[in-house]
Amino acid sequence: MSINLLAALAAMLTVATPLVWAGIGELIVEKTGVLNLGIEGTMYAGAFTGFLVALRTGSPWWGLLAAILTGVVAGLAMAVLSVTLGLNQHVSGLGLTLLLIAGCEFTFRMLYAGGRPKLDDKFDAWLSDVPVLEQHWLTYVAFLVLAPGTWWVLRSTGLGYRIHAVGENFEAAEVAGISVNATRYAALAVGGAFMAIGGAFLTLAVLGSFTLNIINGRGWVCIALVIFAKWRVWPVVLGALIFAVTDALQLQLAITTAFSDVPREVMLALPYVAVITALAVWGRKVHYPGSYLKAYRRA
Amino acid sequence: MSTAAPLLELEGITKRFGDLVANDSLSMSVGRGEVVAMLGENGAGKSTLMKIIYGLVRPDAGVIRMEGRTLNIRSPRDAMAAGIGMVTQEFSLVETMTVRENVALSGVGLGRIDARQHRARVEQAMERIGVDLQPERLVSTLSIGERQRVEIVKALFHDCRVLILDEPTAVLTPQDVRALFVTIERLRTSGLGVLFVSHKLREVAEISHRVVVLRRGTLVGERVTQEVGDAELAALMMGSTTASTTTTTDTDTAAAAVGLSVPATNRDASSPASPDPGARVPALSLTDVTYEVRGHPVLDGVSLQVMPGEIVGVAGISGNGQTELTGVLAGTLAASRGRVEVAGQDITRSGVGARLQAGLGRLTEDRRGSVIPQLSVEQNLVLEDLPAFTRRGVLDGAAIRRHAEELIERFDIRATPTDVIANLSGGNMQKVLLARTLARRPRALVAAQPTRGLDVGAYRYVHGRLEDLKARDGGVLVISEDLDELRSLCDRIVVLFRGRITAEVAPAEATSDRLGRMMAGEVSA
Numbered sequence: 001m002s003i004n005l006l007a008a009l010a011a012m013l014t015v016a017t018p019l020v021w022a023g024i025g026e027l028i029v030e031k032t033g034v035l036n037l038g039i040e041g042t043m044y045a046g047a048f049t050g051f052l053v054a055l056r057t058g059s060p061w062w063g064l065l066a067a068i069l070t071g072v073v074a075g076l077a078m079a080v081l082s083v084t085l086g087l088n089q090h091v092s093g094l095g096l097t098l099l100l101i102a103g104c105e106f107t108f109r110m111l112y113a114g115g116r117p118k119l120d121d122k123f124d125a126w127l128s129d130v131p132v133l134e135q136h137w138l139t140y141v142a143f144l145v146l147a148p149g150t151w152w153v154l155r156s157t158g159l160g161y162r163i164h165a166v167g168e169n170f171e172a173a174e175v176a177g178i179s180v181n182a183t184r185y186a187a188l189a190v191g192g193a194f195m196a197i198g199g200a201f202l203t204l205a206v207l208g209s210f211t212l213n214i215i216n217g218r219g220w221v222c223i224a225l226v227i228f229a230k231w232r233v234w235p236v237v238l239g240a241l242i243f244a245v246t247d248a249l250q251l252q253l254a255i256t257t258a259f260s261d262v263p264r265e266v267m268l269a270l271p272y273v274a275v276i277t278a279l280a281v282w283g284r285k286v287h288y289p290g291s292y293l294k295a296y297r298r299a
Numbered sequence: 300m301s302t303a304a305p306l307l308e309l310e311g312i313t314k315r316f317g318d319l320v321a322n323d324s325l326s327m328s329v330g331r332g333e334v335v336a337m338l339g340e341n342g343a344g345k346s347t348l349m350k351i352i353y354g355l356v357r358p359d360a361g362v363i364r365m366e367g368r369t370l371n372i373r374s375p376r377d378a379m380a381a382g383i384g385m386v387t388q389e390f391s392l393v394e395t396m397t398v399r400e401n402v403a404l405s406g407v408g409l410g411r412i413d414a415r416q417h418r419a420r421v422e423q424a425m426e427r428i429g430v431d432l433q434p435e436r437l438v439s440t441l442s443i444g445e446r447q448r449v450e451i452v453k454a455l456f457h458d459c460r461v462l463i464l465d466e467p468t469a470v471l472t473p474q475d476v477r478a479l480f481v482t483i484e485r486l487r488t489s490g491l492g493v494l495f496v497s498h499k500l501r502e503v504a505e506i507s508h509r510v511v512v513l514r515r516g517t518l519v520g521e522r523v524t525q526e527v528g529d530a531e532l533a534a535l536m537m538g539s540t541t542a543s544t545t546t547t548t549d550t551d552t553a554a555a556a557v558g559l560s561v562p563a564t565n566r567d568a569s570s571p572a573s574p575d576p577g578a579r580v581p582a583l584s585l586t587d588v589t590y591e592v593r594g595h596p597v598l599d600g601v602s603l604q605v606m607p608g609e610i611v612g613v614a615g616i617s618g619n620g621q622t623e624l625t626g627v628l629a630g631t632l633a634a635s636r637g638r639v640e641v642a643g644q645d646i647t648r649s650g651v652g653a654r655l656q657a658g659l660g661r662l663t664e665d666r667r668g669s670v671i672p673q674l675s676v677e678q679n680l681v682l683e684d685l686p687a688f689t690r691r692g693v694l695d696g697a698a699i700r701r702h703a704e705e706l707i708e709r710f711d712i713r714a715t716p717t718d719v720i721a722n723l724s725g726g727n728m729q730k731v732l733l734a735r736t737l738a739r740r741p742r743a744l745v746a747a748q749p750t751r752g753l754d755v756g757a758y759r760y761v762h763g764r765l766e767d768l769k770a771r772d773g774g775v776l777v778i779s780e781d782l783d784e785l786r787s788l789c790d791r792i793v794v795l796f797r798g799r800i801t802a803e804v805a806p807a808e809a810t811s812d813r814l815g816r817m818m819a820g821e822v823s824a
Contacts (some may be wrong), residue, residue, distance in 0.1 A: 174355065178407065
């Protein structure tokens with residue numbers, strides 16, 4: 001059997017990209033003590049509105065902008081529910097995901113009942129002559145700007161200190177003059193934008209079209225990654241790569257004859273099994289942020 | 300006071316929470332280089348006032364001035380900007396951050412923080428106020444006293460002219476209190492105004508120049524510390540409640556209170572095959588009790604006996620095994636080694652229910668964790684005794700109500716049987732727990748921090764009840780960080796240090812200095 005290693009490696013980076021965007025978005029949100037289970041829906045909505053706007057305007061850039069705005073709005077909606085109203089974060093997040101997915105699917109079916117529209121113009125890969133490095137610019141941004149940038153902000157800036165304090169002990173943050181709710185709002189808005197970019201990457205860069213169920217649980221994978229990473233940036237990236245490597249491998253394995261007897265469903269499940277295994281091995285004895293899942297109310 | 304405007308001035312501060320008036324038109328001031336003590340029982344409104352000054356609570360009415368200038372304090376940020384620093388009662392540190400990062404939190408901006416430069420500034424600030432700590436240590440590794448020093452550094456890091464210390468000595472060892480007082484004096488001489496909130500008369504007399512007394516939200520007195528005696532302050536502080544406090548500690552009523560009725564079935568249940576009363580079997584006996592966490596002993600071979608009619612105190616700085624000792628006795632933690640007996644009966648491996656049957660009573664540290672907050676007072680009162688109040692598989696509401704009403708009266712609980720327990724004050728909740736435990740007539744009682752956070756009235760009341768149990772030949776083990784409590788209540792005091800019992804003293808010989816040194820690990824102090 002022959003597996004094209006270079007092709008697998010290139011595929012791995014592409015597969016990991018939406019996970020890095022959305023995973024880091026979730027990480028930023030969770031660092032403030034909010035679990036945003038709206039991630040799956042936010043990615044979905046980002047993929048859909050990005051596609052829709054790119055299709056109508058003919059420009060993937062307008063699509064990307066639309067996706068970012070969608071992510072911000074979804075994040076703010078989560079903020080209203082879980083921060084201002086102080087509702088249960090699990091319920092708010094799941095509700096948001098269900099609402100966004102259903103809304104997008106409804107709109108998609110209404111608009112494109114029969115056909116399968118495709119973008120005329122999507123983001124092209126860079127460096128198309130170089131193996132492995134032939135990637136979309138959003139992939140480069142994810143690994144070279146987003147991840148190191150987030151790491152630096154969390155570690156070395158006042159903003160990072162604020163986020164850490166709010167997530168660990170919001171009473172302490174309040175006493176130190178930090179607005180807990182404003183910090184959480186900001187994190188949810190920015191994190192939502194990143195999640196939506198992760199979703200839009202699939203429609204605007206990889207596929208050039210929108211299909212139902214396009215996110216396919218990637219948001220949930222990100223939730224697991226953030227816990228497995230113990231709320232640290234680089235392990236989130238590593239986890240995304242582990243997921244991607246198994247996903248890329250199963251794609252490669254599926255087209256090799258040696259594994260033709262293995263049911264396709266088993267192959268497709270591989271990356272998810274890998275994440276669950278990783279979580280079971282490294283995700284135990286996790287120290288959750290001190291104000292995780294708690295709403296803050298001032299006296 | 301001079302004619303110049305005082306540093307910090309409060310005028311007519313009023314705050315209501317529903318029907319409760321927490322602060323009723325309070326006016327007071329703090330001058331430069333002056334330590335003002337605010338004295339009051341728990342619930343007198345001290346904490347609310349501190350939160351108002353620091354912008355955590357908005358007052359309904361009143362003005363706060365700094366050097367004559369009216370402030371509009373909407374948040375802690377505004378208070379800090381005005382030069383007000385605060386060390387809160389429950390420390391406001393982020394445990395997963397370092398000392399330096401915590402100091403940086405106060406008034407932190409958004410941009411880059413140069414760790415090296417910042418560290419140098421924090422070190423300077425610590426040196427200036429005489430605190431010696433490594434800036435890069437994680438707060439979770441610090442002792443309580445060290446954490447408080449971090450709080451002070453944090454409060455003073457920015458231009459702070461008035462420092463507010465809310466119950467700063469509540470959790471400190473005598474040595475740490477000394478160090479704190481030295482620091483306060485140092486700050487005072489540099490011109491800082493200090494507002495020292497406390498309910499401990501002795502400390503107030505020692506540290507302050509002026510003392511204001513708060514009772515039920517009202518300022519009831521203001522005295523120059525040197526001209527006032529403890530008795531007068533205590534009278535001011537407790538006011539009309541003094542009378543009722545004395546009656547509750549009166550031994551006659553106290554005795555009547557514990558001679559209470561318990562449903563017959565319950566009494567049977569709590570009296571297992573009783574050992575020969577003539578033989579002096581210890582009420583509670585621990586032999587070589589060890590509790591390990593990941594192979595590391597947190598309790599290390601603790602052997603201790605409490606005889607019937609004896610109160611034994613366990614002193615120690617928190618974190619030396621007190622919580623684990625309570626857990627191993629109460630049955631929430633399983634001892635790794637050793638033997639625990641109640642009145643001769645081995646309960647080492649028994650579950651919680653069997654321990655209660657054997658005659659063990661518990662008053663655990665975490666009061667709110669010992670009740671079901673959403674249930675009513677009467678439901679909580681019978682929680683440990685459900686079988687005794689069950690008829691044909693259904694709870695007997697009438698019997699429960701009678702039982703609750705009786706206990707409420709005998710234990711002077713200020714609540715009705717149907718009140719939700721979460722709404723009770725700390726003192727009342729402790730009375731409920733005390734009633735629940737004593738109604739079972741325990742042979743041995745483990746009382747962890749039995750009076751923490753209680754006001755003077757409730758404090759004395761709890762002590763009275765414990766002494767009654769002793770008079771009825773019960774054995775009591777008191778685990779406490781309040782040295783005054785241990786000295787006044789106990790027949791013997793043992794010291795728990797790093798999971799071992801390292802010393803034993805008679806209360807009369809236990810000066811706070813000596814106990815303090817023992818608690819810090821000196822064996823032959």
